[in-house]
Amino acid sequence: MRMSEGVEWGLHCCVTLGWLDEHAPVSIRRLALWFDLPQEYLKKRLQALARAGILTSSPGIRGGWSLTRPAERITVMEVVAALEDGLDLFRCTEVRQRGAGGANATDAEFAETCGISAVMRRAEMAWRRELAAHTIADLMERSPQGAERTRRDYLRMAGSA
Amino acid sequence: MRMSEGVEWGLHCCVTLGWLDEHAPVSIRRLALWFDLPQEYLKKRLQALARAGILTSSPGIRGGWSLTRPAERITVMEVVAALEDGLDLFRCTEVRQRGAGGANATDAEFAETCGISAVMRRAEMAWRRELAAHTIADLMERSPQGAERTRRDYLRMAGSA
């Protein structure tokens, strides 16, 4: 069970787009160059973020990607949810009802949720709560050096490439 | 990102083995029949739990599987960790250091951990903490009907099959 790598890419891109807000929109080519990521696949991930209302894309020769909202109002949870389709870490398949073990149970017993499922759900909620407690703006503030360097080097790259 | 189904199976098996403690060991054939699961693959999952010191297997005609410890001292976290190899939901690949974006950074900047990685780690810790707070015994107590029914029907099944 590993989270898809695209989540990391998406978060870095959101932070970078936040830093480069005044130079928005940023093209996928430059973003891919910036992080040395496969351009076509990264595009797919950003499209997923667009469908979730986190990013906007503008077509045309000066087009590219930008945040739809101020970074203070985009939680890490939203980004993760947009990039991980189902988002259910644990999916209860009601094993308890299958086979000889579940054959002679009353309906009442299965009416209440499986204890295992309940514990898993609690844990997932704790995980989500933590992710929802942090925003893209938090991540931007966390690395002021990165912000400065990104703005500086991005302009240099934009000039040459 | 979905947790492997074997985790659910493993937890149900641990709870069942806890309930059937006095009839231990329980053979893999009966466990697979009990939940209508593929016997050979379930065996592999239980072997993983044995490697983690959660279950013991005994060979021979009266052999089978049993818990190594009282259910009060087996946490859900342990079972999940044993069945999910890596267990790192999020794995930081240091995207920030790659490409043009990381080219001109000082070493000092990358010395401290990536903010994204830190947030993810916090969330994972919250998840693990919740899983570690519950034991197999908790799950056993949560469904007294299941306990009674399991003991009753298991004996019936053991008699016929």
Place this chain on the structure above:
DNA sequence: GCTAGTGTACTCGGATAGTGTCTGTCCGAGTGGGGTTGG
């Protein structure tokens, strides 16, 4: 009666194959701005 041998029901570990998701690439189609051409 005791011992050795045999059979059975289990476990262990390796080998192999199907399936689904994640990763990655390619292509045709659409769009907006800028440069060019013609009046």
Place this chain on the structure above:
DNA sequence: CCAACCCCACTCGGACAGACACTATCCGAGTACACTAGC
């Protein structure tokens, strides 16, 4: 000088292929108990 046109860099969405983990099955080998055969 102005307007119409064309080109370019960008986006969108679908199609497709490879890598990898998860799921599933099969097989040979080892082990403990029960039962049987022979002394």
